[in-house]
Amino acid sequence: MKPVFFIFLLLILSNGLHAEPLTKDQHQQAQRLFIALGCRACHDFNKSGSNLANSLDRIGLKLSEAEILQKLQRPPRKLDAEDKFMPSYQTTSIEQLKLLSRFLANRK
Numbered sequence: 001m002k003p004v005f006f007i008f009l010l011l012i013l014s015n016g017l018h019a020e021p022l023t024k025d026q027h028q029q030a031q032r033l034f035i036a037l038g039c040r041a042c043h044d045f046n047k048s049g050s051n052l053a054n055s056l057d058r059i060g061l062k063l064s065e066a067e068i069l070q071k072l073q074r075p076p077r078k079l080d081a082e083d084k085f086m087p088s089y090q091t092t093s094i095e096q097l098k099l100l101s102r103f104l105a106n107r108k
């Protein structure tokens with residue numbers, strides 16, 4: 001691939017993963033939510049948490065805000081052979097889930 005196409009592709013990809021920044025207040029609120037909802041029981045974050053599931057430290061490089069939101073809203077998966085599953089947070093308010101998703105999408 002020619003370098004110019006590669007750069008173009010990178011630009012498209014990185015724009016798709018662009019996340020709006022949070023205010024200081026929103027940032028603190030999202031951090032509290034992350035702890036209150038027990039995400040660290042399964043995910044590593046800032047070197048605190050479990051490694052049952054993947055680390056969310058740089059999740060913004062992989063998933064967009066909308067994709068993260070979807071993960072939180074979908075029904076829980078069936079337990080697989082390794083008994084790993086992601087619970088659903090459908091009962092948490094949409095405002096809180098959006099804030100949390102934006103917070104994580106900013107982790108790069």
Ligand code: HEC
Nearest residue numbers: 037038039041042053054059068071077084085086087089
């Ligand atoms: C009971 C364990 C558990 C808890 C608690 C949990 N998760 Fe997960 N999560 C998983 C597992 C297992 C996966 C991978 C399988 C899947 O996607 O269903 C996952 C996947 C994810 C992914 C996709 C990661 C990727 O690399 O594709 C995101 C984002 C995520 N979780 C966010 C959260 C957030 C935010 C919370 C707290 C609100 C949370 N999780 C709580 C187990 C958990």
